[in-house]
Each structure stands twice: as C-alpha cells, then as structure tokens.
Amino acid sequence: MTTRERKQPRQARAQGTVNAILDATVRVLDREGLDAATTTRIAEVAGVSIGSLYQYFAHRDAILSALQDREFDRTLALMQKVFADANLDDAPAKTVTAALRGLAELYAVSPGLHRVLAIEGLRVAKAEHVHAFDLRVIDLVRHFLSATRAPVQRRNVDAAAFILYQSVRATMLAYLLERPPGLDSERLIEELANFVMAYLVGPERKRR
C-alpha cells in the first residue's frame, strides 16, 4: 500500500516526462523536420536532460515508434467508430464522408508529423509494423463492406478494401504534402467521396 502510494506520484511524473518528450518530438518534426529531430534537440525542446530521455526511451527509434503507435491508435479509434456495427444501417455516403473527414482532421493537426511517419513507415525496419496496422484498418473496411445493409457492390471485397484504403490514405497525404494549387480541401474530399461512391454504389444520379 505504502509502496503503491509512493509509486503513483512517481508514475505520474514519469508519464509527464514521457508526454513532454513525445510532444517535443512532434513539435520538432512539424517545425524543423526529421533531420533536426536529434535526441539532443528533442530533449532540449522537452526541457529535459538527454540522460532523462534515455531513462524513458531505450533509443531514438523508440520515440518515433511510440509516436507512430499513438497515431495508429488514434486512427484505429476513429475507424472503429466510423465502421462500427452500429452504423451498418447508415447510408454509405454518410460512412464514407465520415471516414474522409475524420482522416482529414487527423492529418491536419500536424502534417509534418504525418509526413515523417509516412517516411518512417517506408523504412525497412518499420515496414512490418506498418503493414500490421494497415491490415487492421483494411479489415475494418472489409467487414463494413460485407456487413452493411446498404446495397454496395460486393465483388472481390478483399481487393476492394485494400484499394479503397490505400487510395484514400495516399491521396489525402499527397494533398497535404503537395498542396496542389487550385485544389482546396473541401473540393478534394467531395471528389474523393464521389470516386469511392461511384465504385461502391454506382453513379451519383442513381444514389439520389
């Protein structure tokens, strides 16, 4: 009991340090880019000594991994909410729009972070971890496609889920990174929704 009482505050402080480090990393990535995100710089921005940083993270990569996991968790939570069984009676358009808007918001918070996570995700070492995450999201999509009560096309659900996920993810990320002139965010989401819907339920005029 005494042990526990002592531990609580300690853990709280520890958690605070961990968060400070993660937040500092996001801030550095967002403002200064991946190359600037050295352990020294992160510790500095976090207001923590380099020694302390290594108390909580075994190595630099563990920080990025934790960040990635945090983002994975957020994305999964969003997707689980969007594709929840409770929504199986919703109009597909509603679900699709919810997914797109949700992702857009997630990415918009700190684009620089997602740029870096995209880069890191492509690194060999992390590939499997990312793939595992992808599979989980794709699974959610597949389940939704199979189980929705709405009349969507159901041929080849495996391929469909894969394609839809990758297309949406990449397009939104590319938009964020390239900011193509003359294409605003609303327009993109709207057209992306059209793209997806045409595939799932046919042309727009029939959907109305």
Added chain:
Amino acid sequence: MTTRERKQPRQARAQGTVNAILDATVRVLDREGLDAATTTRIAEVAGVSIGSLYQYFAHRDAILSALQDREFDRTLALMQKVFADANLDDAPAKTVTAALRGLAELYAVSPGLHRVLAIEGLRVAKAEHVHAFDLRVIDLVRHFLSATRAPVQRRNVDAAAFILYQSVRATMLAYLLERPPGLDSERLIEELANFVMAYLVGPERKRR
C-alpha cells in the same frame, strides 16, 4: 544547390563506372534500404573506389537524383505513350488498363527502389522536384480526360486527375511493398481498373 561540376564520362570505361555505380545503388536500395546506401557501401557494391564515385557524382544526393530522374523519364515516357492524342478514340477501359499494366511493370523491376524514391520524394529537399514530376503526369491525365472522345465524367477534372494519379500510384506501390496475402497482381489490377472505370464512365453493366 551548387552542383560542383563533375567529369562527364568520356571514355567507355568511365561510362561503365557510372553505370556500375547507379546499378549498385539500385541493388543496395532494393536489398538493404536507404540507410544502408552510404557512399562507401555503394562504391563497395559497385566494385569501385570511393574516389571514382565522387568523380562522377558531386555528392551522395546526386546519385539518388540521377536514379530518380531515370525513373521519372521512364514513367513519363510510358504515360505519354498511353495518353497520346492518337489514343483519344480508344475505349477508356483500354487506356486505363494500359496505364495500370505499364506502371505495374515499371514498379515490379525493383520495388525497393521505388519505395526509396517514394521516401525521398517526401524529403523536403526533393519535394519540389517530385511535385513537378507529379504535376506533369497529372497534366497528362487531365488532358486525356478533357480530350477523349469517349463519354467520361468531366466534372472537376483537376481534382479527378490528382485523385486518380495518386490513388493508382499509391495502391500499386503498397501492393508491391506489402504483398498482402491472398491478393494476386492480376486481381488487383482488374479491380483497380473497375474502381477507376466506375468513376469515369459508370458501373460495369452500363459499359458493356
């Protein structure tokens, strides 16, 4: 970028060295990833001294750039062929399939290379270069959408071209990198074609 001048290979031997370096780089990227592609390792794999490497490339980045340009050129050549004005009377399905198959072949040669080029494309320094390339491809797509004699949807051509290009590119790349179990290449291309076609000309049954 003060690209200090480097010797242009004059003798046959020199051209061989340049090729050896580029090929070695592809090999290293493909097998060991970006981090392993140090100048020392590239020279080693190329069977060439580090000095020789620097006779033909002003700095490490110049090697990756050369590789990128080579791949850009190949891709553009393909796309120009697929979307050539001579094909404006073709059925959209034919054009789309040609584009998909062409890209698939291009990427299949060395997926690791394309993974890295995707990474590099995300790095700030190269971003503009990549964006410029993207814009050129997107322009080809846009022109085709506007000019084809076939009845395709023409609402919002700018957004459409951007979305189509990014979706196809990312999906095919992800497929190569993840090799999702239970999804073969033929199936993917077929379904991707369906995806695109549904958007462009409506559901399959109407196309027949």
Added chain:
Amino acid sequence: MTTRERKQPRQARAQGTVNAILDATVRVLDREGLDAATTTRIAEVAGVSIGSLYQYFAHRDAILSALQDREFDRTLALMQKVFADANLDDAPAKTVTAALRGLAELYAVSPGLHRVLAIEGLRVAKAEHVHAFDLRVIDLVRHFLSATRAPVQRRNVDAAAFILYQSVRATMLAYLLERPPGLDSERLIEELANFVMAYLVGPERKRR
C-alpha cells in the same frame, strides 16, 4: 562565418577539457607543425575524444582562433602597459627596451605557436582579423610617438609606427625560428634597440 553555438563549459570538468584541448593544440603546433594539427591528433594529445573536442569548438578553425585571440589579448595587454600614458615621461630607451623584452618573453614561451599564428595570419580567411590586431598595436605605437614628452623624430608618424612594429615583430620571430648561430638573444635585443633608437632619437653618442 556561421559559428554554430557550442556549449559553454559549465562544470569544472568541462573547463578542464577546453584547456586540455587548447594546450594540446599548442603542443602539437609547437612540435609537429600546422599540418599535423588535425582534429584527431589534437584530441589524441589532449587525451580527449573527438566528440568532446566538438562539444566546445564548432570547427577546427575555432580552436586556432581561440588560440590566436588568447595570444592577441596577451600581446595587447603587454603593449598597453608599455605604452601607457603614465610612461610618456620615460626615456624612450626605457620604453623601447620594455617593449622588446616583453615581446621576447611572449614569443619564447612557444615559438612554434607563434610561427603558426604568423602562417594563419597570412591565410585569407583570417587576414582581416589579424590586420585589425596589427592596427590596434600600431595605433598604440603611433599614439606614443605623438604624445611622448621626449624629443623623438615625428616626421611621418603613420609610416613610422607601421615600420617599427613590423620590423620588431618579424625580426624577433625570425630569430626564434631560425636561431641563427652566433647571435644570442641579449645581443639581438640590444642591437634591435639601437636600430630603433637611432631612428627615433639619433645616434647613441648624442643620446647620452
């Protein structure tokens, strides 16, 4: 010169390291010459890792600069003392001798260092810094020549100050480096004093 910031030594241990590096540099310069003064060699002689060296000096040149500044400061302090206004009533012979003896002592501590500083002073990058120092010393001399109550020749004070400073400096340095056989230090200083005095106040017999 974008001198990236370097840690200021806070702990006693750190100050020790900085001193070790500077002292090692002097030792290397003195014994092995400028070319041998690589960062690796300096760190080695200092008994310090190369990493430590770079914690306190932004680049190799910063070490030499620090050394140069240290020597400049010492020399200026000496000269200010010798040419202080409080001495304006002294016999010129006394002032001249004080300057010569002071310089001789300064140079004798580590002639090799001064040899190198002379070299570095000739390098373009440092030239202005050195010239600025020269000008300050020359200014001291000029002021003394103008203000001394003793009857010295005052024609062309600017040129005189320049010539006197350069002559004395170079002669003493050359003496230390060449150690010409059959010419001892006392004799040199004495004769150098005669040289300067003859110019300033006329031949020896008249001075008595």
Added chain:
Amino acid sequence: MTTRERKQPRQARAQGTVNAILDATVRVLDREGLDAATTTRIAEVAGVSIGSLYQYFAHRDAILSALQDREFDRTLALMQKVFADANLDDAPAKTVTAALRGLAELYAVSPGLHRVLAIEGLRVAKAEHVHAFDLRVIDLVRHFLSATRAPVQRRNVDAAAFILYQSVRATMLAYLLERPPGLDSERLIEELANFVMAYLVGPERKRR
C-alpha cells in the same frame, strides 16, 4: 650527334611543359589562393594532363619548391647586383634605395605568390631551405657592411645584417599583404630608407 639533335627538341618541349606548370601555379596562387592550387587545377590551367605534371614533378611540393627556388634565385641575383663589390664606393643611401626598390618590384609582380611562399616558408618541412636562403642574403649584407668604403657603423655586424634583412623583408611583405590605408608605397620605401640610414650612418641632416 643524331642523339643530341633529337634530344634538343625533346628537352625544349619538356622545359616548355615545366614552365607552363610553374606559370600556371603562380597564376592559380595569385588569383585563387593556396587552397585552390591542387595538382588537378594546376594541370588544368597549364593545359597539361595530370599525368604529364607528374612526369616532371615528383610531387606537389616539388612544384612549390621549384617556384620558391626560382624566386630565391631572382632575389639573390638582385641582391648580388646591389651589393656587388663594384658598388663598395657608392653612397650607402644609393645602395639602400636600390635594395628597397628592387625588392618592392620583385614582390609587386605577384603578391599572392609571395604571400604563399611566406606561408610555405614557415612550414616545418621547408624551414631549413628558407633559412639557408636567408643566410646567404644576410651574408651579402654583412659583407657589404664590412667592406663598404663609406663610413657606416660597424659595431656588431652580424646582428646588424640579420636585423636589417628581416626588418626590410617583413615590412615590405606586410605592406603588400595588409595594404594599410593611408600609406602609399613611395612613402613606405622612403621612410624605410630613413629607418635604415639612421642606423647605418646617423641622422639625415648629417648625411647631406
């Protein structure tokens, strides 16, 4: 005889190449500085292949040495002429002025070269070579001081010769390198002559 006839043109061509290399080196040193004077650059400016350069010079240093020797020879020739026994009856002022003007002209041709030679001369490896040269010039001065029929001070001729040579040399070189504002070449030489003459024969008024 036939051999000889063939050799002559060969040697002439060889001498031409050697000169081309030396001249190119002077040009590079003068315009681009010591760091730019790589063997590659020298060969390039000389219009000669790097291979040919090594046909005539065993190593880079040999080029600088040759240049140094060439300059030593010129200087010695000048000094020998100035201090020739034939001039032992000349007024000291005439001899001194001749020496100063001669040196000024020599240095003025390519100050950058002399800056570099001064640097190189201070490098440990070359020190002895330079000292040997210094001694020869000092010897000429000493001989002149001892043998001139004019009434100059003759106390301590060894020290005097050393001091005079070093002072004049360093002052003129420093002037060339620093170009102190408000001090023109004529003025400097005039005052330097006064400096030397006051020491050798006493104040100006007595000299007339």
Added chain:
DNA sequence: GATGAATGAGCGTTCATTCAT
C-alpha cells in the same frame, strides 16, 4: 611520352548513446 580514369588514406564532422557525478 601523354592521357585521364581509378585509387584510397585521411580529413572534418555528427549524433546516438553511456556513465560518472
């Protein structure tokens, strides 16, 4: 002889990580 492609030792520098205080 002349050429220039090839060589590689060695440089300055960075930064993730350790460990004495």
Added chain:
DNA sequence: GATGAATGAACGCTCATTCAT
C-alpha cells in the same frame, strides 16, 4: 532519478598519386 560531459563509430568528401591504355 536526473544531469550533461564524454564517447567513438561512422559518415560524406577531397585530393595527391598511380597506372592501364
């Protein structure tokens, strides 16, 4: 636990020199 000084492997790159053609 926290600190930050110290570490050193590893990197990108230069340039004097060699040698096959």
